[in-house]
Amino acid sequence: MFKNKEEFKPFESKVWLSSPTMHGEELQYVTEAYETNWMSTVGANINEVERIICDKVGCKYAVALSAGTAALHLAMKLAGEKVYGGTQLGQGAFRGNRVFCSDMTFDATVNPVVYECGVPVFIDTETDTWNMDPVALEKAFEIYPEVKVIVVAHLYGVPGKIDEIKAIADRHGAVIVEDAAESFGATYKGKQTGSFGDFNCISFNGNKIITGSAGGMFLTDSLDAANKVRKWSTQSRENASWYQHEELGYNYRMSNVIAGVVRGQLPHLEEHIAQKKAIYERYKEGLKGLPVSMNPFDEKNSEPNYWLSCMIIDKDAMCKQVRGEKEALYISEAGKSCPTEILDAISSINAEGRPIWKPMHMQPIYRMNPFVTRDGNGRARTNAYIAGEALDVGMDIFERGLCLPSDNKMTPEQQDRIIEVIRACFE
Numbered sequence: 162m163f164k165n166k167e168e169f170k171p172f173e174s175k176v177w178l179s180s181p182t183m184h185g186e187e188l189q190y191v192t193e194a195y196e197t198n199w200m201s202t203v204g205a206n207i208n209e210v211e212r213i214i215c216d217k218v219g220c221k222y223a224v225a226l227s228a229g230t231a232a233l234h235l236a237m238k239l240a241g242e243k244v245y246g247g248t249q250l251g252q253g254a255f256r257g258n259r260v261f262c263s264d265m266t267f268d269a270t271v272n273p274v275v276y277e278c279g280v281p282v283f284i285d286t287e288t289d290t291w292n293m294d295p296v297a298l299e300k301a302f303e304i305y306p307e308v309k310v311i312v313v314a315h316l317y318g319v320p321g322k323i324d325e326i327k328a329i330a331d332r333h334g335a336v337i338v339e340d341a342a343e344s345f346g347a348t349y350k351g352k353q354t355g356s357f358g359d360f361n362c363i364s365f366n367g368n369k370i371i372t373g374s375a376g377g378m379f380l381t382d383s384l385d386a387a388n389k390v391r392k393w394s395t396q397s398r399e400n401a402s403w404y405q406h407e408e409l410g411y412n413y414r415m416s417n418v419i420a421g422v423v424r425g426q427l428p429h430l431e432e433h434i435a436q437k438k439a440i441y442e443r444y445k446e447g448l449k450g451l452p453v454s455m456n457p458f459d460e461k462n463s464e465p466n467y468w469l470s471c472m473i474i475d476k477d478a479m480c481k482q483v484r485g486e487k488e489a490l491y492i493s494e495a496g497k498s499c500p501t502e503i504l505d506a507i508s509s510i511n512a513e514g515r516p517i518w519k520p521m522h523m524q525p526i527y528r529m530n531p532f533v534t535r536d537g538n539g540r541a542r543t544n545a546y547i548a549g550e551a552l553d554v555g556m557d558i559f560e561r562g563l564c565l566p567s568d569n570k571m572t573p574e575q576q577d578r579i580i581e582v583i584r585a586c587f588e
């Protein structure tokens with residue numbers, strides 16, 4: 162139960178969840194673009210970020226786009242076309258077919274499936290890395306053996322169970338789209354995320370590990386796919402002197418100005434990861450002895466980028482908490498707490514936390530979509546929960562977990578005060 166104390170004074174300037182951190186080189190590359198008049202979607206900054214990122218991730222081709230969502234959209238289009246043949250205007254690349262998707266993720270992972278007229282089928286989450294559960298994925302193939310595309314995200318910068326998921330995909334001849342928007346720089350068995358799927362994406366949105374203020378990148382080893390994305394993202398112009406179009410086009414290319422910001426940030430990626438790792442470890446140490454644990458990862462096989470530090474409260478240390486569609490209520494109890502109380506307490510000292518990304522199967526927009534748990538009975542479990550009985554893994558993590566302030570400009574002293582506030586919630 163949280164009681165505010167004298168020492169819990171609000172920070173003078175807000176401690177953010179995760180905000181842009183500039184270093185100076187960004188301005189230099191942006192100025193270069195300005196002074197040489199390369200202010201469009203062509204230029205040295207774009208070429209350089211594509212080259213550097215291929216090098217870093219270890220993929221053959223990278224195409225710089227206006228957003229991670231744009232990269233995912235064109236990745237879905239490629240995946241759909243690969244499986245179902247050329248796009249029919251108005252029917253999308255998926256033509257009404259089902260696509261297996263990560264469930265506990267940001268909605269930009271799955272919306273592009275719908276842009277291409279696919280039907281997302283959500284796969285429940287595992288407790289070891291908070292990503293797509295391979296056991297539930299296998300179950301989903303039993304129920305929907307015809308599915309040929311899987312969209313998999315790495316939540317909060319923690320690599321999922323890539324080997325297991327890839328083995329299942331191979332066995333069923335399915336294409337993988339990897340959403341590494343949050344995990345740029347994270348590795349699994351020494352390989353970078355964003356290099357495991359057939360068509361992959363990273364994001365440079367303002368809150369990610371490095372940023373261009375906006376922007377994203379499509380990654381692949383297929384020259385044909387990279388060429389298609391280059392063409393589609395620049396309005397699908399054919400090689401003619403007038404505007405000639407044989408395919409649907411998009412205005413998705415990255416600007417050379419944005420690319421200047423990304424180019425200036427790239428040398429600082431590892432530094433940002435080290436800062437985020439120190440934050441994660443400070444929380445882990447500082448929260449010892451409380452009935453909570455940090456978001457888990459596979460310590461043997463993976464190195465996260467530690468983009469967001471999260472914690473989850475033990476079941477028996479949860480006070481009563483009820484969430485409606487937009488508001489939450491809880492009942493304070495001595496020795497117990499809940500995400501809503503902790504987020505309120507953190508916010509009372511001018512710091513920003515956030516609930517766990519609400520799973521897609523719980524979102525009103527996707528209420529009619531299938532959801533597969535390990536026992537193959539996802540929707541029945543959701544309904545049982547409504548009656549106050551059972552939980553699926555994603556819903557459970559959403560209930561008990563939260564994202565902690567993880568800004569790499571947060572000082573150790575500020576973080577200590579946040580930790581003290583969290584401790585006070587369990588008094």
Ligand SMILES: *Cc1c(COP(=O)(O)O)cnc(C)c1O
Pocket residue numbers: 228229230231266267269270314340342343363364365366375376377
């Ligand atoms: C941020 C994010 C995206 C979208 O990237 P944008 O660049 O903001 O379009 C996609 N998927 C996940 C998991 C994300 O966190």
